[in-house]
Amino acid sequence: MTETSLHAYDAKTLAGDYVRAVCGAAVCLGPLLLLEVAAAMAWILAVFGAVFAAFGLRTLVRNLTRVELSDAGIRAIGPAPRAIRWDELSAMKLAFYTTRRRRKDDSRTDMRASRDWMELKLGGPRRSIRVESSIGGFEAIVDRAYNAAMDRNLALNDITRANLDALGFAAGADAPPDGRP
Amino acid sequence: MIAYIAHRLTIMAPTLVGISLVTFVIIQLPPGDFLSTMIAECEARGESSCMDDLETFRRDFGLDEPLWRQYVIWVTDLLRGDMGVSFEYNKPVEEVIGPSLWLTVIVSGATIVFTWVVAFPIGVYSATHQYSWGDHGLTLIGFLGLATPNFLLALVMLFAANVWFGTSIGGLMDPEYIDADWSWAKFVSVLEHLWIPVVVIGTSGTAGLIRRLRANLLDELQKQYVVTARAKGLPPGRALVKYPLRMALNPFIADIGNLLPQVISGAVIVSVVLSLPTTGPVLLRALQTQDMFLAGSFLMCLALLTVVGVLISDLLLAVLDPRIRLGAGAGHR
Numbered sequence: 001m002t003e004t005s006l007h008a009y010d011a012k013t014l015a016g017d018y019v020r021a022v023c024g025a026a027v028c029l030g031p032l033l034l035l036e037v038a039a040a041m042a043w044i045l046a047v048f049g050a051v052f053a054a055f056g057l058r059t060l061v062r063n064l065t066r067v068e069l070s071d072a073g074i075r076a077i078g079p080a081p082r083a084i085r086w087d088e089l090s091a092m093k094l095a096f097y098t099t100r101r102r103r104k105d106d107s108r109t110d111m112r113a114s115r116d117w118m119e120l121k122l123g124g125p126r127r128s129i130r131v132e133s134s135i136g137g138f139e140a141i142v143d144r145a146y147n148a149a150m151d152r153n154l155a156l157n158d159i160t161r162a163n164l165d166a167l168g169f170a171a172g173a174d175a176p177p178d179g180r181p
Numbered sequence: 182m183i184a185y186i187a188h189r190l191t192i193m194a195p196t197l198v199g200i201s202l203v204t205f206v207i208i209q210l211p212p213g214d215f216l217s218t219m220i221a222e223c224e225a226r227g228e229s230s231c232m233d234d235l236e237t238f239r240r241d242f243g244l245d246e247p248l249w250r251q252y253v254i255w256v257t258d259l260l261r262g263d264m265g266v267s268f269e270y271n272k273p274v275e276e277v278i279g280p281s282l283w284l285t286v287i288v289s290g291a292t293i294v295f296t297w298v299v300a301f302p303i304g305v306y307s308a309t310h311q312y313s314w315g316d317h318g319l320t321l322i323g324f325l326g327l328a329t330p331n332f333l334l335a336l337v338m339l340f341a342a343n344v345w346f347g348t349s350i351g352g353l354m355d356p357e358y359i360d361a362d363w364s365w366a367k368f369v370s371v372l373e374h375l376w377i378p379v380v381v382i383g384t385s386g387t388a389g390l391i392r393r394l395r396a397n398l399l400d401e402l403q404k405q406y407v408v409t410a411r412a413k414g415l416p417p418g419r420a421l422v423k424y425p426l427r428m429a430l431n432p433f434i435a436d437i438g439n440l441l442p443q444v445i446s447g448a449v450i451v452s453v454v455l456s457l458p459t460t461g462p463v464l465l466r467a468l469q470t471q472d473m474f475l476a477g478s479f480l481m482c483l484a485l486l487t488v489v490g491v492l493i494s495d496l497l498l499a500v501l502d503p504r505i506r507l508g509a510g511a512g513h514r
Contacts, residue, residue, distance in 0.1 A: 017184070017187075020187060020188070020191045021187065023191065024187060024190055024191050024194070027194050031260055035257060035260055035261060036261055037260045037261055037262070038260070038261055038262025038263075039262075040262070041260055041261075041262060048190055051183065051186055051187055051190060052187060052190070054183055055183055055184060055186075055187035058183060058184065095499075095503035096503050097184070097185045097188075097499055097503060099185075099188045099189060099192055099495075117184075119184075119503075132184070158406075158424075159502060159503060163503075
């Protein structure tokens with residue numbers, strides 16, 4: 001019997017992202033509408049405003065998206081539907097982002113409690129799926145994807161291996177990158 | 182990535198607002214202002230006609246407004262691209278900074294290139310020949326460079342040039358070109374004078390870079406993947422350049438934030454000592470005389486470049502090396 005689980009993004013994180021998108025767009029586009037700003041400044045504000053608008057749209061898409069994890073593959077259900085079967089998985093990348101410059105002795109582990117997050121990118125034959133660590137059951141998704149990547153002997157880059165190691169998977173970041181010298 | 186950019190921008194905006202507030206408050210902190218000094222001088226001379234002009238001046242520049250309103254006017258003018266008028270020079274700030282800005286960019290750009298070109302091969306050599314005579318010698322020179330203040334080196338070079346060669350090495354061009362328009366001869370004259378400030382300003386930076394590159398590269402070279410790569414017969418040059426050197430460069434990418442403001446700040450003390458026509462002495466004079474629009478706009482430019490530089494370096498790091506720096510072990514397995 002196939003075991004299936006459904007994952008959604010954390011409402012608190014999404015709310016924070018909505019606030020960020022709205023405030024950012026207001027700060028950037030407000031002066032553009034209310035003041036006669038210099039041409040160079042207008043361009044900068046317009047570009048930043050566009051970034052915040054895109055971020056808001058992306059947050060909305062995440063809000064409406066559910067990720068279905070099964071033994072057969074992974075599927076994003078929502079405004080931008082896509083699916084990858086595990087036996088067609090062609091790439092796996094795990095990136096870590098932080099807005100803080102970490103101190104050497106900083107060993108905070110709970111990403112939900114901090115402003116750090118991870119992004120898992122899975123490549124398939126046609127489309128790729130990106131999942132962020134603010135989704136419920138992120139570790140289970142990484143676990144399943146890592147197993148599939150190992151089954152398919154996919155070469156993981158050294159950054160992905162280091163991040164997997166940090167999550168507790170024995171991916172061997174100290175081994176030669178891409179498995180060759 | 183767009184999430185990362187949005188997160189960084191939401192931090193950047195309040196940072197800039199905070200910096201503008203602090204800058205404005207600090208400039209206003211000393212008692213009086215540039216105009217009150219002028220009024221005092223006017224009264225000392227017993228003139229009454231200039232008093233009316235000064236009051237008009239004060240009203241025109243909004244100096245009779247409450248502080249919060251002055252701040253709002255200053256910030257909105259900056260957004261409009263109007264940096265205000267320098268009291269001392271009685272010219273728009275752009276016109277005061279403009280002529281020295283290009284020379285500052287040339288000096289700073291040449292200094293950054295000098296620092297990297299000299300430090301990079303030495304740092305790599307020191308790391309790959311650890312504890313050799315060459316490493317010890319270069320380390321000693323590096324420590325000397327770190328320990329010598331730039332302005333002191335400038336004074337020593339001025340003295341040495343005067344005593345041994347009977348010449349003055351101050352300035353950035355021959356005297357006949359100071360007020361002349363740009364020409365090939367003036368450009369050549371600048372190049373002839375450029376090496377002295379470049380060496381003086383760049384020495385400590387070069388020494389620091391050598392030490393950091395050596396330490397970072399040594400860390401990487403001791404990792405297991407480098408040992409494995411060597412054991413599998415990868416040529417030493419490739420085993421060095423392909424991964425360890427790339428990883429050792431990350432701290433330098435993180436330093437881009439400091440490079441951008443350096444380009445326009447014009448190494449204030451060295452510029453004063455060597456009589457360089459850069460922006461550094463202009464800023465110093467503006468701060469001394471409480472020329473608030475000139476000093477404020479200049480400091481805001483420096484802050485903006487710092488924040489933008491940090492943003493660029495963070496984005497580059499996020500693209501090049503998005504990995505957990507240290508132990509976020511969730512104990513998954």
